[in-house]
Amino acid sequence: MLFGVTMPTLPPGRRPLSPGSRAGLGAALVLLAVVSAVELADGPRAHFVGLLAAVPFLAAVFAFWQTVLVAGVLATVVGTIFVGSDSAQGMAGPVTIAGIILATGIAATVATIRQRQADRIVELQKLAAVAQQAVLRDVGPRVGALAVAGRYISATAAADIGGDLYEALDTPYGVRIIIGDVRGKGLDAVRLASIVLGSYRHVAYERADLKMMVADLDRAVARSVGDEDFVTAALVEERGGTLTIVNCGHPAPLLLRRGQVIPLEPPSPAPPLGFMPEVKVRVERLEPGDRLLLFTDGLGEARREGEFFPTADRAWRLLGHGTVGDGLASLEAALVDWVHGRLEDDIALVLLEYAGPDDGPTVPMPSWEVGAAGS
Known part of the structure:
Protein backbone atom coordinates (compact mmCIF):
# COMPACT_ATOMS: atom_id res chain seq x y z
CA MET A 1 0.00 0.00 0.00
CA LEU A 2 2.96 2.30 0.46
CA PHE A 3 3.80 2.27 -3.23
CA GLY A 4 0.24 3.15 -4.12
CA VAL A 5 0.95 6.75 -3.04
CA THR A 6 1.45 8.75 -6.26
CA MET A 7 2.96 12.11 -6.99
CA PRO A 8 0.46 14.94 -7.43
CA THR A 9 0.48 16.35 -10.93
CA LEU A 10 0.58 20.02 -11.83
CA PRO A 11 -2.72 21.46 -13.04
CA PRO A 12 -2.92 22.51 -16.69
CA GLY A 13 -1.23 25.86 -17.28
CA ARG A 14 1.10 25.60 -14.27
CA ARG A 15 4.77 26.26 -14.91
CA PRO A 16 7.17 23.31 -14.58
CA LEU A 17 9.24 23.02 -11.44
CA SER A 18 12.44 25.05 -11.27
CA PRO A 19 15.77 23.17 -11.11
CA GLY A 20 16.02 24.01 -7.39
CA SER A 21 12.53 22.70 -6.68
CA ARG A 22 13.22 19.53 -8.65
CA ALA A 23 16.42 19.00 -6.68
CA GLY A 24 14.68 19.64 -3.36
CA LEU A 25 11.76 17.38 -4.19
CA GLY A 26 14.09 14.66 -5.47
CA ALA A 27 16.19 14.76 -2.29
CA ALA A 28 13.03 14.66 -0.16
CA LEU A 29 11.69 11.65 -2.06
CA VAL A 30 14.99 9.82 -1.64
CA LEU A 31 14.86 10.36 2.13
CA LEU A 32 11.20 9.35 2.16
CA ALA A 33 12.05 6.14 0.32
CA VAL A 34 14.96 5.35 2.65
CA VAL A 35 12.86 5.80 5.81
CA SER A 36 10.05 3.75 4.29
CA ALA A 37 12.45 0.95 3.34
CA VAL A 38 13.87 0.87 6.86
CA GLU A 39 10.36 0.74 8.34
CA LEU A 40 9.33 -2.10 6.04
CA ALA A 41 12.47 -4.03 6.88
CA ASP A 42 11.96 -3.49 10.61
CA GLY A 43 8.62 -5.25 10.72
CA PRO A 44 5.08 -4.22 11.72
CA ARG A 45 6.15 -1.79 14.46
CA ALA A 46 6.57 1.87 13.44
CA HIS A 47 9.87 2.80 15.07
CA PHE A 48 11.29 5.30 12.57
CA VAL A 49 8.26 7.34 11.46
CA GLY A 50 9.52 10.40 13.35
CA LEU A 51 12.40 10.66 10.86
CA LEU A 52 9.88 11.67 8.20
CA ALA A 53 9.80 15.13 9.83
CA ALA A 54 13.18 15.73 8.15
CA VAL A 55 11.67 15.28 4.66
CA PRO A 56 10.13 18.79 4.31
CA PHE A 57 13.23 20.39 5.85
CA LEU A 58 15.42 18.69 3.24
CA ALA A 59 13.14 20.00 0.49
CA ALA A 60 13.31 23.50 2.01
CA VAL A 61 17.07 23.66 1.37
CA PHE A 62 16.48 23.98 -2.38
CA ALA A 63 12.78 24.25 -3.21
CA PHE A 64 10.00 26.83 -3.10
CA TRP A 65 7.48 26.64 -0.29
CA GLN A 66 4.88 25.01 -2.53
CA THR A 67 7.21 22.10 -3.21
CA VAL A 68 8.00 21.86 0.50
CA LEU A 69 4.29 21.47 1.20
CA VAL A 70 4.07 18.68 -1.38
CA ALA A 71 6.98 16.88 0.29
CA GLY A 72 5.39 17.44 3.72
CA VAL A 73 2.02 16.06 2.57
CA LEU A 74 3.70 12.96 1.17
CA ALA A 75 5.63 12.47 4.43
CA THR A 76 2.42 12.91 6.42
CA VAL A 77 0.51 10.38 4.27
CA VAL A 78 3.30 7.81 4.46
CA GLY A 79 3.68 8.34 8.21
CA THR A 80 -0.09 7.94 8.71
CA ILE A 81 0.01 4.65 6.80
CA PHE A 82 2.79 3.26 8.99
CA VAL A 83 1.24 4.52 12.24
CA GLY A 84 -2.17 3.17 11.26
CA SER A 85 -0.73 -0.27 10.66
CA ASP A 86 0.82 -0.37 14.17
CA SER A 87 -1.96 -0.87 16.73
CA ALA A 88 0.51 -0.57 19.61
CA GLN A 89 1.31 3.09 18.91
CA GLY A 90 -1.44 4.53 21.12
CA MET A 91 -1.14 8.32 21.53
CA ALA A 92 2.44 8.30 20.26
CA GLY A 93 1.23 7.78 16.70
CA PRO A 94 -0.96 10.91 16.43
CA VAL A 95 1.70 12.96 18.21
CA THR A 96 4.28 11.80 15.65
CA ILE A 97 1.98 12.72 12.74
CA ALA A 98 1.31 16.12 14.35
CA GLY A 99 5.08 16.62 14.58
CA ILE A 100 5.46 15.91 10.85
CA ILE A 101 2.71 18.43 10.06
CA LEU A 102 4.34 21.03 12.32
CA ALA A 103 7.72 20.38 10.69
CA THR A 104 6.13 20.89 7.27
CA GLY A 105 4.78 24.28 8.31
CA ILE A 106 8.11 25.39 9.75
CA ALA A 107 10.00 24.15 6.68
CA ALA A 108 7.63 26.00 4.34
CA THR A 109 8.25 29.19 6.33
CA VAL A 110 12.00 28.67 6.13
CA ALA A 111 11.75 28.12 2.37
CA THR A 112 9.75 31.34 2.00
CA ILE A 113 12.36 33.36 3.90
CA ARG A 114 15.20 31.76 1.93
CA GLN A 115 13.49 32.52 -1.37
CA ARG A 116 12.91 36.15 -0.41
CA GLN A 117 16.60 36.50 0.42
CA ALA A 118 17.52 34.86 -2.89
CA ASP A 119 15.22 37.26 -4.75
CA ARG A 120 16.84 40.16 -2.90
CA ILE A 121 20.30 38.98 -3.97
CA VAL A 122 19.12 38.77 -7.58
CA GLU A 123 17.84 42.34 -7.37
CA LEU A 124 21.13 43.53 -5.90
CA GLN A 125 23.01 41.80 -8.72
CA LYS A 126 20.82 43.60 -11.23
CA LEU A 127 21.54 46.91 -9.49
CA ALA A 128 25.27 46.10 -9.54
CA ALA A 129 25.06 45.50 -13.28
CA VAL A 130 23.35 48.88 -13.75
CA ALA A 131 26.01 50.53 -11.55
CA GLN A 132 28.75 48.92 -13.59
CA GLN A 133 27.28 50.27 -16.80
CA ALA A 134 27.17 53.73 -15.23
CA VAL A 135 30.72 53.58 -13.85
Whole structure:
Protein backbone atom coordinates (compact mmCIF):
# COMPACT_ATOMS: atom_id res chain seq x y z
CA MET A 1 0.00 0.00 0.00
CA LEU A 2 2.96 2.30 0.46
CA PHE A 3 3.80 2.27 -3.23
CA GLY A 4 0.24 3.15 -4.12
CA VAL A 5 0.95 6.75 -3.04
CA THR A 6 1.45 8.75 -6.26
CA MET A 7 2.96 12.11 -6.99
CA PRO A 8 0.46 14.94 -7.43
CA THR A 9 0.48 16.35 -10.93
CA LEU A 10 0.58 20.02 -11.83
CA PRO A 11 -2.72 21.46 -13.04
CA PRO A 12 -2.92 22.51 -16.69
CA GLY A 13 -1.23 25.86 -17.28
CA ARG A 14 1.10 25.60 -14.27
CA ARG A 15 4.77 26.26 -14.91
CA PRO A 16 7.17 23.31 -14.58
CA LEU A 17 9.24 23.02 -11.44
CA SER A 18 12.44 25.05 -11.27
CA PRO A 19 15.77 23.17 -11.11
CA GLY A 20 16.02 24.01 -7.39
CA SER A 21 12.53 22.70 -6.68
CA ARG A 22 13.22 19.53 -8.65
CA ALA A 23 16.42 19.00 -6.68
CA GLY A 24 14.68 19.64 -3.36
CA LEU A 25 11.76 17.38 -4.19
CA GLY A 26 14.09 14.66 -5.47
CA ALA A 27 16.19 14.76 -2.29
CA ALA A 28 13.03 14.66 -0.16
CA LEU A 29 11.69 11.65 -2.06
CA VAL A 30 14.99 9.82 -1.64
CA LEU A 31 14.86 10.36 2.13
CA LEU A 32 11.20 9.35 2.16
CA ALA A 33 12.05 6.14 0.32
CA VAL A 34 14.96 5.35 2.65
CA VAL A 35 12.86 5.80 5.81
CA SER A 36 10.05 3.75 4.29
CA ALA A 37 12.45 0.95 3.34
CA VAL A 38 13.87 0.87 6.86
CA GLU A 39 10.36 0.74 8.34
CA LEU A 40 9.33 -2.10 6.04
CA ALA A 41 12.47 -4.03 6.88
CA ASP A 42 11.96 -3.49 10.61
CA GLY A 43 8.62 -5.25 10.72
CA PRO A 44 5.08 -4.22 11.72
CA ARG A 45 6.15 -1.79 14.46
CA ALA A 46 6.57 1.87 13.44
CA HIS A 47 9.87 2.80 15.07
CA PHE A 48 11.29 5.30 12.57
CA VAL A 49 8.26 7.34 11.46
CA GLY A 50 9.52 10.40 13.35
CA LEU A 51 12.40 10.66 10.86
CA LEU A 52 9.88 11.67 8.20
CA ALA A 53 9.80 15.13 9.83
CA ALA A 54 13.18 15.73 8.15
CA VAL A 55 11.67 15.28 4.66
CA PRO A 56 10.13 18.79 4.31
CA PHE A 57 13.23 20.39 5.85
CA LEU A 58 15.42 18.69 3.24
CA ALA A 59 13.14 20.00 0.49
CA ALA A 60 13.31 23.50 2.01
CA VAL A 61 17.07 23.66 1.37
CA PHE A 62 16.48 23.98 -2.38
CA ALA A 63 12.78 24.25 -3.21
CA PHE A 64 10.00 26.83 -3.10
CA TRP A 65 7.48 26.64 -0.29
CA GLN A 66 4.88 25.01 -2.53
CA THR A 67 7.21 22.10 -3.21
CA VAL A 68 8.00 21.86 0.50
CA LEU A 69 4.29 21.47 1.20
CA VAL A 70 4.07 18.68 -1.38
CA ALA A 71 6.98 16.88 0.29
CA GLY A 72 5.39 17.44 3.72
CA VAL A 73 2.02 16.06 2.57
CA LEU A 74 3.70 12.96 1.17
CA ALA A 75 5.63 12.47 4.43
CA THR A 76 2.42 12.91 6.42
CA VAL A 77 0.51 10.38 4.27
CA VAL A 78 3.30 7.81 4.46
CA GLY A 79 3.68 8.34 8.21
CA THR A 80 -0.09 7.94 8.71
CA ILE A 81 0.01 4.65 6.80
CA PHE A 82 2.79 3.26 8.99
CA VAL A 83 1.24 4.52 12.24
CA GLY A 84 -2.17 3.17 11.26
CA SER A 85 -0.73 -0.27 10.66
CA ASP A 86 0.82 -0.37 14.17
CA SER A 87 -1.96 -0.87 16.73
CA ALA A 88 0.51 -0.57 19.61
CA GLN A 89 1.31 3.09 18.91
CA GLY A 90 -1.44 4.53 21.12
CA MET A 91 -1.14 8.32 21.53
CA ALA A 92 2.44 8.30 20.26
CA GLY A 93 1.23 7.78 16.70
CA PRO A 94 -0.96 10.91 16.43
CA VAL A 95 1.70 12.96 18.21
CA THR A 96 4.28 11.80 15.65
CA ILE A 97 1.98 12.72 12.74
CA ALA A 98 1.31 16.12 14.35
CA GLY A 99 5.08 16.62 14.58
CA ILE A 100 5.46 15.91 10.85
CA ILE A 101 2.71 18.43 10.06
CA LEU A 102 4.34 21.03 12.32
CA ALA A 103 7.72 20.38 10.69
CA THR A 104 6.13 20.89 7.27
CA GLY A 105 4.78 24.28 8.31
CA ILE A 106 8.11 25.39 9.75
CA ALA A 107 10.00 24.15 6.68
CA ALA A 108 7.63 26.00 4.34
CA THR A 109 8.25 29.19 6.33
CA VAL A 110 12.00 28.67 6.13
CA ALA A 111 11.75 28.12 2.37
CA THR A 112 9.75 31.34 2.00
CA ILE A 113 12.36 33.36 3.90
CA ARG A 114 15.20 31.76 1.93
CA GLN A 115 13.49 32.52 -1.37
CA ARG A 116 12.91 36.15 -0.41
CA GLN A 117 16.60 36.50 0.42
CA ALA A 118 17.52 34.86 -2.89
CA ASP A 119 15.22 37.26 -4.75
CA ARG A 120 16.84 40.16 -2.90
CA ILE A 121 20.30 38.98 -3.97
CA VAL A 122 19.12 38.77 -7.58
CA GLU A 123 17.84 42.34 -7.37
CA LEU A 124 21.13 43.53 -5.90
CA GLN A 125 23.01 41.80 -8.72
CA LYS A 126 20.82 43.60 -11.23
CA LEU A 127 21.54 46.91 -9.49
CA ALA A 128 25.27 46.10 -9.54
CA ALA A 129 25.06 45.50 -13.28
CA VAL A 130 23.35 48.88 -13.75
CA ALA A 131 26.01 50.53 -11.55
CA GLN A 132 28.75 48.92 -13.59
CA GLN A 133 27.28 50.27 -16.80
CA ALA A 134 27.17 53.73 -15.23
CA VAL A 135 30.72 53.58 -13.85
CA LEU A 136 32.43 51.54 -16.58
CA ARG A 137 30.94 52.56 -19.88
CA ASP A 138 31.66 50.55 -23.01
CA VAL A 139 34.70 51.79 -24.90
CA GLY A 140 35.46 51.47 -28.59
CA PRO A 141 35.38 49.92 -31.01
CA ARG A 142 37.12 53.04 -32.32
CA VAL A 143 38.20 56.23 -30.62
CA GLY A 144 39.99 58.71 -32.84
CA ALA A 145 42.84 56.97 -34.67
CA LEU A 146 42.77 54.03 -32.25
CA ALA A 147 40.87 50.78 -32.23
CA VAL A 148 39.98 50.23 -28.57
CA ALA A 149 38.56 47.35 -26.53
CA GLY A 150 38.06 47.14 -22.77
CA ARG A 151 37.33 44.21 -20.52
CA TYR A 152 36.56 43.84 -16.81
CA ILE A 153 37.20 40.42 -15.26
CA SER A 154 35.67 40.04 -11.81
CA ALA A 155 37.29 37.74 -9.26
CA THR A 156 33.89 37.24 -7.62
CA ALA A 157 31.23 35.32 -9.50
CA ALA A 158 28.45 37.12 -7.62
CA ALA A 159 29.71 40.61 -8.46
CA ASP A 160 30.67 42.22 -11.74
CA ILE A 161 32.05 45.47 -10.41
CA GLY A 162 34.86 46.58 -8.14
CA GLY A 163 37.57 49.19 -7.79
CA ASP A 164 39.26 48.80 -11.18
CA LEU A 165 38.45 51.47 -13.76
CA TYR A 166 39.11 52.55 -17.33
CA GLU A 167 37.86 55.08 -19.86
CA ALA A 168 38.77 56.21 -23.39
CA LEU A 169 37.79 59.64 -24.70
CA ASP A 170 38.30 61.52 -27.97
CA THR A 171 39.12 65.02 -26.77
CA PRO A 172 40.31 68.25 -28.44
CA TYR A 173 43.80 67.28 -27.27
CA GLY A 174 43.77 63.80 -28.82
CA VAL A 175 42.60 60.41 -27.63
CA ARG A 176 43.00 60.07 -23.87
CA ILE A 177 42.76 56.84 -21.90
CA ILE A 178 42.93 56.18 -18.18
CA ILE A 179 43.25 52.89 -16.36
CA GLY A 180 43.33 52.69 -12.59
CA ASP A 181 42.99 50.50 -9.53
CA VAL A 182 41.48 51.63 -6.24
CA ARG A 183 43.00 50.28 -3.05
CA GLY A 184 40.51 48.08 -1.25
CA LYS A 185 37.31 46.34 -2.24
CA GLY A 186 33.56 46.60 -1.85
CA LEU A 187 31.27 49.59 -2.11
CA ASP A 188 33.90 52.07 -0.92
CA ALA A 189 36.16 51.05 -3.80
CA VAL A 190 33.29 51.38 -6.27
CA ARG A 191 32.46 54.83 -4.89
CA LEU A 192 36.05 56.05 -5.25
CA ALA A 193 36.32 54.57 -8.76
CA SER A 194 33.21 56.51 -9.77
CA ILE A 195 34.70 59.72 -8.32
CA VAL A 196 37.94 59.27 -10.27
CA LEU A 197 36.12 58.51 -13.51
CA GLY A 198 33.74 61.43 -13.03
CA SER A 199 36.64 63.81 -12.49
CA TYR A 200 38.58 62.35 -15.40
CA ARG A 201 35.65 62.70 -17.80
CA HIS A 202 35.60 66.40 -16.97
CA VAL A 203 39.29 67.34 -16.87
CA ALA A 204 40.20 65.28 -19.96
CA TYR A 205 38.36 67.88 -22.05
CA GLU A 206 39.63 70.88 -20.08
CA ARG A 207 43.36 70.34 -19.51
CA ALA A 208 45.90 70.42 -22.32
CA ASP A 209 48.64 69.14 -19.99
CA LEU A 210 48.54 65.57 -18.65
CA LYS A 211 50.46 66.72 -15.59
CA MET A 212 47.70 69.17 -14.76
CA MET A 213 45.18 66.37 -15.19
CA VAL A 214 47.10 64.28 -12.68
CA ALA A 215 47.04 67.17 -10.21
CA ASP A 216 43.27 67.56 -10.62
CA LEU A 217 42.65 63.84 -10.15
CA ASP A 218 44.95 63.74 -7.14
CA ARG A 219 42.95 66.48 -5.45
CA ALA A 220 39.69 64.67 -6.21
CA VAL A 221 41.05 61.49 -4.61
CA ALA A 222 42.51 63.32 -1.60
CA ARG A 223 39.16 64.96 -0.86
CA SER A 224 37.33 61.63 -0.93
CA VAL A 225 39.53 59.13 0.92
CA GLY A 226 41.30 58.48 4.19
CA ASP A 227 45.03 58.77 4.85
CA GLU A 228 45.74 55.19 3.73
CA ASP A 229 43.57 55.10 0.60
CA PHE A 230 44.89 55.74 -2.87
CA VAL A 231 44.41 54.99 -6.57
CA THR A 232 47.11 53.76 -8.91
CA ALA A 233 46.58 55.06 -12.43
CA ALA A 234 48.17 55.37 -15.86
CA LEU A 235 47.07 58.10 -18.27
CA VAL A 236 47.74 57.69 -21.98
CA GLU A 237 47.36 60.25 -24.72
CA GLU A 238 47.64 59.72 -28.49
CA ARG A 239 47.82 62.68 -30.82
CA GLY A 240 49.22 62.70 -34.31
CA GLY A 241 50.95 59.34 -33.82
CA THR A 242 52.69 60.44 -30.63
CA LEU A 243 51.98 58.45 -27.48
CA THR A 244 52.38 60.20 -24.14
CA ILE A 245 52.15 58.29 -20.85
CA VAL A 246 52.13 59.41 -17.24
CA ASN A 247 52.20 56.75 -14.56
CA CYS A 248 51.11 57.09 -10.94
CA GLY A 249 52.25 53.90 -9.24
CA HIS A 250 50.55 51.70 -11.85
CA PRO A 251 51.86 48.67 -13.81
CA ALA A 252 53.65 49.82 -16.95
CA PRO A 253 51.71 49.42 -20.23
CA LEU A 254 53.03 46.89 -22.73
CA LEU A 255 53.78 48.01 -26.29
CA LEU A 256 53.39 45.23 -28.87
CA ARG A 257 55.39 45.98 -32.01
CA ARG A 258 56.43 43.57 -34.78
CA GLY A 259 56.44 40.53 -32.50
CA GLN A 260 58.17 42.27 -29.61
CA VAL A 261 56.70 43.17 -26.23
CA ILE A 262 58.14 46.38 -24.73
CA PRO A 263 57.24 47.51 -21.18
CA LEU A 264 56.81 51.29 -21.20
CA GLU A 265 58.25 52.02 -17.78
CA PRO A 266 58.08 55.65 -16.57
CA PRO A 267 61.28 57.74 -16.53
CA SER A 268 61.02 57.77 -12.74
CA PRO A 269 58.56 56.19 -10.31
CA ALA A 270 55.72 58.27 -8.90
CA PRO A 271 53.30 57.55 -6.04
CA PRO A 272 49.60 56.84 -6.63
CA LEU A 273 46.85 59.43 -6.75
CA GLY A 274 46.13 60.66 -3.26
CA PHE A 275 49.83 61.08 -2.43
CA MET A 276 50.52 64.18 -4.57
CA PRO A 277 52.47 62.42 -7.35
CA GLU A 278 55.11 64.33 -9.27
CA VAL A 279 55.02 62.58 -12.62
CA LYS A 280 57.34 62.63 -15.61
CA VAL A 281 56.05 61.91 -19.08
CA ARG A 282 57.22 59.11 -21.33
CA VAL A 283 56.81 59.75 -25.06
CA GLU A 284 56.87 57.19 -27.88
CA ARG A 285 56.32 57.50 -31.61
CA LEU A 286 53.73 55.00 -32.76
CA GLU A 287 53.93 52.90 -35.90
CA PRO A 288 50.90 51.60 -37.79
CA GLY A 289 49.91 48.24 -36.33
CA ASP A 290 51.31 48.96 -32.87
CA ARG A 291 49.18 47.67 -30.01
CA LEU A 292 49.23 48.82 -26.40
CA LEU A 293 47.97 46.78 -23.45
CA LEU A 294 46.88 48.62 -20.31
CA PHE A 295 46.06 46.48 -17.29
CA THR A 296 45.61 46.51 -13.53
CA ASP A 297 47.77 44.57 -11.10
CA GLY A 298 45.30 41.69 -10.88
CA LEU A 299 46.86 40.46 -14.13
CA GLY A 300 50.37 40.60 -12.72
CA GLU A 301 49.27 38.82 -9.53
CA ALA A 302 47.39 35.97 -11.22
CA ARG A 303 49.17 32.73 -10.39
CA ARG A 304 48.80 29.00 -9.96
CA GLU A 305 50.88 26.96 -7.55
CA GLY A 306 53.03 30.04 -6.89
CA GLU A 307 53.83 30.62 -10.58
CA PHE A 308 52.68 33.95 -12.02
CA PHE A 309 50.95 34.24 -15.36
CA PRO A 310 53.66 35.01 -17.97
CA THR A 311 52.03 38.10 -19.39
CA ALA A 312 55.02 39.54 -21.24
CA ASP A 313 56.07 36.18 -22.68
CA ARG A 314 52.62 35.36 -24.05
CA ALA A 315 51.31 38.84 -24.84
CA TRP A 316 52.18 38.89 -28.54
CA ARG A 317 50.79 35.41 -29.26
CA LEU A 318 47.57 36.18 -27.40
CA LEU A 319 47.03 39.82 -28.34
CA GLY A 320 48.65 40.21 -31.74
CA HIS A 321 45.89 38.60 -33.82
CA GLY A 322 42.42 39.53 -35.03
CA THR A 323 40.73 42.61 -33.65
CA VAL A 324 41.59 44.15 -30.31
CA GLY A 325 38.43 42.56 -28.93
CA ASP A 326 39.63 39.15 -30.16
CA GLY A 327 42.96 39.74 -28.46
CA LEU A 328 41.40 40.50 -25.07
CA ALA A 329 39.12 37.47 -25.37
CA SER A 330 42.17 35.26 -25.97
CA LEU A 331 44.02 36.80 -23.04
CA GLU A 332 41.08 36.29 -20.70
CA ALA A 333 40.63 32.66 -21.78
CA ALA A 334 44.33 31.92 -21.27
CA LEU A 335 44.35 33.68 -17.89
CA VAL A 336 41.28 31.88 -16.56
CA ASP A 337 42.73 28.57 -17.71
CA TRP A 338 46.05 29.38 -16.02
CA VAL A 339 44.47 30.02 -12.62
CA HIS A 340 41.90 27.23 -13.03
CA GLY A 341 39.09 29.77 -12.79
CA ARG A 342 40.16 31.16 -9.39
CA LEU A 343 41.32 34.77 -9.59
CA GLU A 344 42.57 36.56 -6.49
CA ASP A 345 41.74 40.08 -7.68
CA ASP A 346 39.63 41.90 -10.26
CA ILE A 347 41.34 42.76 -13.54
CA ALA A 348 40.70 45.64 -15.93
CA LEU A 349 42.16 45.39 -19.44
CA VAL A 350 42.32 47.89 -22.30
CA LEU A 351 43.90 47.05 -25.65
CA LEU A 352 44.62 49.76 -28.22
CA GLU A 353 45.75 49.53 -31.84
CA TYR A 354 47.17 52.43 -33.82
CA ALA A 355 46.12 52.19 -37.46
CA GLY A 356 48.18 55.14 -38.65
CA PRO A 357 47.58 58.86 -39.05
CA ASP A 358 43.96 59.74 -39.76
CA ASP A 359 42.72 62.36 -42.17
CA GLY A 360 41.18 64.57 -39.50
CA PRO A 361 42.46 67.96 -38.35
CA THR A 362 45.98 68.03 -36.97
CA VAL A 363 46.15 68.41 -33.21
CA PRO A 364 49.13 70.53 -32.14
CA MET A 365 51.78 68.71 -30.15
CA PRO A 366 52.70 70.21 -26.75
CA SER A 367 56.18 71.68 -26.48
CA TRP A 368 57.38 69.15 -23.91
CA GLU A 369 56.39 66.29 -26.25
CA VAL A 370 58.27 67.78 -29.21
CA GLY A 371 61.53 67.69 -27.34
CA ALA A 372 60.92 64.24 -25.88
CA ALA A 373 59.87 62.75 -29.20
CA GLY A 374 63.03 63.90 -30.90
CA SER A 375 65.38 62.54 -28.25
